[in-house]
Amino acid sequence: MSLLSDLQPPAKVWPCKVRTVLATLEKVDADILAAAVMNPDWQYQALETALGLRGIKLGGAIIKRHRLKGCSCWKT
Numbered sequence: 001m002s003l004l005s006d007l008q009p010p011a012k013v014w015p016c017k018v019r020t021v022l023a024t025l026e027k028v029d030a031d032i033l034a035a036a037v038m039n040p041d042w043q044y045q046a047l048e049t050a051l052g053l054r055g056i057k058l059g060g061a062i063i064k065r066h067r068l069k070g071c072s073c074w075k076t
Contacts, residue, residue, distance in 0.1 A: 014072035017062045037063055 018037055022030045033056075036042055044060035044067075051058050065071050 014075075016066060016071040016073045017058060018066040018071065019073050021056060021058055037066055040067075 018034075022034060025033060033051075036047060037058075042063075044064045047063055048058060048060040062071075066073060
């Protein structure tokens with residue numbers, strides 16, 4: 001085996017604000033937020049407002065991108 005045969009550039013992990021916020025919360029709160037973000041009963045702006053009242057800044061567009069699996073969390 002060559003010394004450099006497995007040389008690859010590091011994988012780029014693009015940030016996702018939902019993932020970033022989840023990582024800052026206690027597990028119970030992170031689980032609640034993760035479920036709320038994916039719950040279609042929550043309108044994007046309504047969830048943004050409810051979270052903002054609790055000091056969590058997460059925009060409706062960010063929530064929508066995550067829910068529709070358009071962010072880096074869903075890329076393999």
